[in-house]
Amino acid sequence: MSAVRIGPYTLQNALILAPMAGVTDQPFRQLCRRMGAGLVVSEMVSSDMSLWNSRKSRLRMIHDGDPEPRSVQIAGGDAQMLAAAARANVEAGAQIIDINMGCPAKKVCNKAAGSALLKDEALVNEILQAVVAAVDVPVTLKIRTGWDRDNKNGLTVAKIAEQAGIQALAVHGRTRADLYTGDAEYDTIAAIKQAVSIPVFANGDITSPHKARQVLDATGADGLLIGRAAQGRPWIFREVEHYLRTGELLPAPQLAEVERILLEHLAALHAFYGDVMGVRIARKHVGWYLATLPGAKAFRARFNGLDETHAQCADVRAFFREREQSLETEDGQGVAA
Numbered sequence: 001m002s003a004v005r006i007g008p009y010t011l012q013n014a015l016i017l018a019p020m021a022g023v024t025d026q027p028f029r030q031l032c033r034r035m036g037a038g039l040v041v042s043e044m045v046s047s048d049m050s051l052w053n054s055r056k057s058r059l060r061m062i063h064d065g066d067p068e069p070r071s072v073q074i075a076g077g078d079a080q081m082l083a084a085a086a087r088a089n090v091e092a093g094a095q096i097i098d099i100n101m102g103c104p105a106k107k108v109c110n111k112a113a114g115s116a117l118l119k120d121e122a123l124v125n126e127i128l129q130a131v132v133a134a135v136d137v138p139v140t141l142k143i144r145t146g147w148d149r150d151n152k153n154g155l156t157v158a159k160i161a162e163q164a165g166i167q168a169l170a171v172h173g174r175t176r177a178d179l180y181t182g183d184a185e186y187d188t189i190a191a192i193k194q195a196v197s198i199p200v201f202a203n204g205d206i207t208s209p210h211k212a213r214q215v216l217d218a219t220g221a222d223g224l225l226i227g228r229a230a231q232g233r234p235w236i237f238r239e240v241e242h243y244l245r246t247g248e249l250l251p252a253p254q255l256a257e258v259e260r261i262l263l264e265h266l267a268a269l270h271a272f273y274g275d276v277m278g279v280r281i282a283r284k285h286v287g288w289y290l291a292t293l294p295g296a297k298a299f300r301a302r303f304n305g306l307d308e309t310h311a312q313c314a315d316v317r318a319f320f321r322e323r324e325q326s327l328e329t330e331d332g333q334g335v336a337a
């Protein structure tokens with residue numbers, strides 16, 4: 001992969017943490033950057049500024065200490081509201097504005113936003129023109145391949161985007177109607193890459209270094225967005241980066257490193273959200289980290305009943321001690337046998 005530029009910014013590498021509402025909060029974004037992501041995108045912020053006073057929205061707009069460039073995603077269906085939201089986010093520290101036309105979530109689509117916008121190309125054009133004109137930072141766009149399989153207008157939307165001054169495009173290889181079902185397809189992304197000269201990032205179902213290589217080869221894309229595969233596995237970025245650069249696979253992280261990363265992540269969640277909300281939000285992340293380890297199910301049932309920060313940390317430590325002890329026993333048996 002050669003270096004990718006978005007406006008004045010040259011990315012450290014071309015691997016981006018995909019925006020995920022409820023997941024890519026500041027603690028997770030900073031962790032993924034430390035683990036090798038070249039860029040991270042914040043959770044979407046609604047263009048309806050009357051909602052910005054809620055605690056949830058305020059937390060989404062904190063960027064202190066985030067590595068540059070700071071990319072903030074906005075979502076909505078009204079060009080002038082999106083333009084105003086873009087301006088306000090730039091004033092609050094955003095260095096790249098990303099527009100969400102890729103999310104099928106009902107809450108967004110009921111207001112004709114997210115990927116529902118793909119149906120109305122004139123409105124897409126109006127929104128993109130208005131947001132690009134409103135700010136003097138690069139504006140990027142995230143789309144799906146189209147509205148549904150009979151209306152895969154991703155290529156047309158990509159051309160509209162380039163014409164409007166969008167500086168990079170991320171394409172999730174599913175239509176809006178697909179939701180998250182079936183496998184992502186990459187032919188439409190390849191066609192889009194051929195048709196525009198702005199950087200194109202491929203997205204959808206990239207779960208391993210090998211898959212990353214395959215998707216880059218199949219699409220010719222300039223880079224990749226990785227979403228769900230980073231949940232509980234933020235080191236996927238260093239694994240993919242290393243493989244793409246060297247052709248060699250890094251060994252999986254040792255248990256001790258997983259424990260250290262998870263405890264750091266927990267501490268960051270507790271500090272960022274405060275004790276009550278932090279404990280709640282930590283549960284899903286901890287579940288993701290441990291999902292593939294033996295004993296995780298019983299641990300989760302116990303862990304999800306804890307409501308103190310220090311109890312959560314102690315329980316995670318105890319889980320890893322148990323795992324290490326049982327590995328030592330297994331090793332010992334192996335030697336004896």
Ligand SMILES: Cc1cc2nc3c(=O)[nH]c(=O)nc-3n(C[C@H](O)[C@H](O)[C@H](O)COP(=O)(O)O)c2cc1C
Pocket residue numbers: 018019020021022023043044073100101102103142172203204205206225226227228229
């Ligand atoms: C929990 C969750 C929340 C998401 N929120 C957003 C969002 O706020 N904005 C957006 O553009 N896409 C959102 N997405 C879509 C992802 O950015 C990405 O396009 C999708 O998950 C496919 O990539 P993956 O297979 O690597 O996960 C979300 C996905 C998930 C699973």
